[in-house]
Amino acid sequence: MAMRIAVVEDEEALGVLLRYNLEAEGYEVDVIARGDEADIRLREEVPDLLILDWMLPGLSGVELCRRLRQRGETERLPIIMLTARGEESERVRGLSVGADDYVVKPFSTPELIARVRAMLRRAKPEKVSSQLSAGDIDLDRETHRIRRAGREVKLGPTEFKLLEFFMQSPGRVFSREQLLDGVWGRDIYVDERTVDVHVGRLRKAINRGRQRDPIRTVRGAGYALDEQFTAAKPAAVKSRDSAGSEPRL
Incomplete structure (x- = not known):
């Protein structure tokens, strides 16, 4: 029974890459291209972890993250934010709205997978334990x-x-x-x-x-x-x- 990861990313090639690598690790992956669509989908079903791009059409990743933290059902949802913004002030901003981790593009896919595993071990020990x-x-x-x-x-x-x-x-x-x-x-x-x-x-x-x-x-x-x-x-x-x-x- 695979854990579910939602990827909110509007770059189609990157979404395909993330889906391929995460599914190869045994996760179920749902890729969403728009922030406003993700807002609706995450109200219907909460995944085990969210990978969220900073810049999205419809609704920014920062605003979506802020909204998720205000809802009871998603206030503890593990969130990794992806962005091309590498400045310290932007990292602080992303973390201040509720992101648990921050990965700057371009990034190492093995490193991102390792961060996903580590975060799920902390957040979902009942699903990771053998x-x-x-x-x-x-x-x-x-x-x-x-x-x-x-x-x-x-x-x-x-x-x-x-x-x-x-x-x-x-x-x-x-x-x-x-x-x-x-x-x-x-x-x-x-x-x-x-x-x-x-x-x-x-x-x-x-x-x-x-x-x-x-x-x-x-x-x-x-x-x-x-x-x-x-x-x-x-x-x-x-x-x-x-x-x-x-x-x-």
């Missing part, structure tokens, strides 16, 4: 192994991505459309009923006997990883330590 845990479920992104209460769970690639997607945002309710975008991708047409099929397969694989179902169905809204299930593991450990015996689940 290990995810929720309740008694442990997921390893590198080995693609899943264990529940010590038992190894075998999942198909789609069910693995689905569980990973849920574990990144415990408690959040995702609609079927959001799950299709996040797990299958926007460029692939899949019927929404397919989500129900794969959620059913995921439940069948991870639940055994009287184990609690970690996937919560929200009628009319979608599915979520139950936040109460996520918090169950620390409570169970405390109960075992204090009573000297295995906790009842």
Whole structure:
């Protein structure tokens, strides 16, 4: 499940270059050529990181950055600003309106990629970490192994991505459309009923006997990883330590 990066850049050749190199690193990339269009798109969906050109048609990068910092949903969005302006006063101006980093054109693509990685590690550690845990479920992104209460769970690639997607945002309710975008991708047409099929397969694989179902169905809204299930593991450990015996689940 790739992290999403929005690139707001009106130079077509540079936009193509950035898309190519970022997608080669495994990111999903959305290139937008106008500042006013980006303002609208970022209201609809917030990416994991924004690469923003200073000079844009419709709305300048500086003004867009200022607006993003005034909105609750984007006030912490990581922003790297690209500009041909290298003077100290201009760098200070870009940072003062809310940019997290500043890269002067022409720039080294490997250096920009390294800055993107570093910023995402700080801002999205839950997405970068190779290990995810929720309740008694442990997921390893590198080995693609899943264990529940010590038992190894075998999942198909789609069910693995689905569980990973849920574990990144415990408690959040995702609609079927959001799950299709996040797990299958926007460029692939899949019927929404397919989500129900794969959620059913995921439940069948991870639940055994009287184990609690970690996937919560929200009628009319979608599915979520139950936040109460996520918090169950620390409570169970405390109960075992204090009573000297295995906790009842």
